[in-house]
Amino acid sequence: MADFDLVVQGGSVLDGTGSEACNADIAVRDGLIVEVGDVSGSATRTIDADGALVIPGIVDIHAHYDGQATWDSRLQPSSWHGVTTAVMGNCGVGFAPVHDDAHDKLIELMEGVEDIPGAALHEGLSWKWNSFGEFLNAVEAQPHDIDIAAQVPHGALRLHVMGERGANHEDATPADIAAMAELARQGIEAGALGFSTSRTRNHKTSTGAYTPTLTAAPAELIGIAEGVGATGTGVLQVVSDFLDVDAEFATLRTMVERSGRPMSISVARNPQLPDAFRGWLDHITAANADGLKMTGQVAARAVGLILGLECTLNPFLTNPVYSEIADLPHANKVALLREPEFRDRLLVAASERSRAKLGGNLIARFDLLFEMTDEPDYEPTLDDSIAAHAARAGVTPEEYALDAMVNNGGRHNGKGLLYLPFLNYVDGNLDGVHEMLKHPHTVPGLGDGGAHVGTICDGSFPTTLLAYWGRDRKRGTVPLPYLVQQHCRDTARTVGLFDRGVLAPGYRADINVVDYDGLRLHKPEIVPDLPAGGKRLLQRADGWSHTIVAGVETYNNGEATSALPGRLVRGAQPAPT
Numbered sequence: 001m002a003d004f005d006l007v008v009q010g011g012s013v014l015d016g017t018g019s020e021a022c023n024a025d026i027a028v029r030d031g032l033i034v035e036v037g038d039v040s041g042s043a044t045r046t047i048d049a050d051g052a053l054v055i056p057g058i059v060d061i062h063a064h065y066d067g068q069a070t071w072d073s074r075l076q077p078s079s080w081h082g083v084t085t086a087v088m089g090n091c092g093v094g095f096a097p098v099h100d101d102a103h104d105k106l107i108e109l110m111e112g113v114e115d116i117p118g119a120a121l122h123e124g125l126s127w128k129w130n131s132f133g134e135f136l137n138a139v140e141a142q143p144h145d146i147d148i149a150a151q152v153p154h155g156a157l158r159l160h161v162m163g164e165r166g167a168n169h170e171d172a173t174p175a176d177i178a179a180m181a182e183l184a185r186q187g188i189e190a191g192a193l194g195f196s197t198s199r200t201r202n203h204k205t206s207t208g209a210y211t212p213t214l215t216a217a218p219a220e221l222i223g224i225a226e227g228v229g230a231t232g233t234g235v236l237q238v239v240s241d242f243l244d245v246d247a248e249f250a251t252l253r254t255m256v257e258r259s260g261r262p263m264s265i266s267v268a269r270n271p272q273l274p275d276a277f278r279g280w281l282d283h284i285t286a287a288n289a290d291g292l293k294m295t296g297q298v299a300a301r302a303v304g305l306i307l308g309l310e311c312t313l314n315p316f317l318t319n320p321v322y323s324e325i326a327d328l329p330h331a332n333k334v335a336l337l338r339e340p341e342f343r344d345r346l347l348v349a350a351s352e353r354s355r356a357k358l359g360g361n362l363i364a365r366f367d368l369l370f371e372m373t374d375e376p377d378y379e380p381t382l383d384d385s386i387a388a389h390a391a392r393a394g395v396t397p398e399e400y401a402l403d404a405m406v407n408n409g410g411r412h413n414g415k416g417l418l419y420l421p422f423l424n425y426v427d428g429n430l431d432g433v434h435e436m437l438k439h440p441h442t443v444p445g446l447g448d449g450g451a452h453v454g455t456i457c458d459g460s461f462p463t464t465l466l467a468y469w470g471r472d473r474k475r476g477t478v479p480l481p482y483l484v485q486q487h488c489r490d491t492a493r494t495v496g497l498f499d500r501g502v503l504a505p506g507y508r509a510d511i512n513v514v515d516y517d518g519l520r521l522h523k524p525e526i527v528p529d530l531p532a533g534g535k536r537l538l539q540r541a542d543g544w545s546h547t548i549v550a551g552v553e554t555y556n557n558g559e560a561t562s563a564l565p566g567r568l569v570r571g572a573q574p575a576p577t
Helices: 100-114 118-124 132-141 154-162 174-190 218-229 245-259 276-289 330-337 340-356 386-393 397-407 431-437 461-472 480-494
Strands: 004-013 022-029 032-037 043-048 053-056 058-060 083-088 147-153 194-199 235-240 263-266 294-298 303-307 418-423 442-444 511-514 525-527 536-538 544-549 552-556
Touching: 004 032, 004 511, 004 544, 053 480, 058 461, 058 480, 083 544, 100 118, 100 154, 132 147, 132 174, 147 154, 147 174, 154 174, 154 194, 174 194, 174 218, 194 218, 218 245, 235 245, 245 263, 245 276, 276 294, 276 431, 294 431, 330 340, 330 397, 340 397, 386 397, 397 418, 431 442, 442 461, 442 480, 461 480
Parallel strands: 004 043, 004 053, 058 083, 083 147, 147 194, 194 235, 235 263, 263 294, 294 442
Antiparallel strands: 004 022, 022 032, 053 511, 303 418, 511 544, 525 536, 544 552
């Protein structure tokens, strides 16, 4: 019998603590790391990591696999990018608790907030649950390639307790608050990691209504937080517009004070208010100085939209001529867009609309739209925009954008994509992201794996974080040991998972072997693999040589193995003793 199940041999190990890399072997037995250093003894399998970087599994604390995790064993795209644990149930949206007559309401909420096709959710969700605990049982019954954990979503709580009153943003009564607090407590005791809520006007249902939690009064938020706190465990997650920064943080501080539980807060740089994020971070810093654990979740790049003829959005979406072909099969659509007569009509209508609406709208901001190449540039310069290229070519931005989508780098298949960086992209750069990543009270997050499937493809954030910020950025990088610590150990600890994110004896054997020099992203692509034939954007990467979950290899050079060792993580996990 072999001494070890697995030995990762001779790699350059970044252990997740922030220490510099050292050459070492890692021995694994029964899903745990048992030795790190110069390992001797036999192994059932040995992975030669000579010349490779060895890091812990990525812990992604902001995903939306709430639907997908119930029907799909492969939690892609996250599992393609070194993620070995993902946390879902963010932003106050999810599918439990639920009454049998409220399925459509929760689907409308998820479809609108997270851009997951309603048809896919209707077909894919089994609804073999009512309580949050029963939902966790359904997730647990499905084998997975990574570990998955969940949070109790405020939107579901509100609709479950208040019905239409909750959807219509009526104030919760004391009895409503007590009932929601009790359900949150039950969810934590059943195995939820925490509770999440949304306070942003960017979150709407598919019917156009604001998320039910938008205007929840402080008493409601504090009462639910106290319900979580009564368990002695759990975390709080919040996304907010911070329209009144001082008042909002006063409420959030009270939630942490009364519950005794830590909180993470989404932080991004809004180009309309480019300095506001610093005030949010100052509030987070002040809270920590007062003994209140608050952490900012920040993105690894711009939060940007992807536009294309197969995506949810494209620059011609509101064009009346385009509406004639919008519902045609893709091949038929592309054929018409290549016909000179139809193309001319479309471009004339586009130019008329642009003159009628000075500045256009977001999807027609050609000064902020960029063509996505086979190796995407996520910090493009403004002189590389569609508008700038069009001016140099002597054509209209609409014409240039149309050619970029239809011709797709000479492939003429209508699969060309445009990128519109929005949040975090200010003055043509990501300097604000650099500042946020280095802040002492932030961790990487906001990748939204499983969500925004037709508009955003940010589940690849881990690859960007390591390759771009650790190696390629010309305007300033971030030390690689720090980045690994941030997205492995520190994200894990932010949500109460102290048993992973570090390569040391006793920790969970979640390991990545990385060809760091070869680590790079592919261009996203539309894939019709959701239930009911739904399409989604997926993005792969090179350089993830081996991904290991609980000591079992799940991906080899980007290709899935047959192994599905992932499990549902129920609640906080203690550190090894």
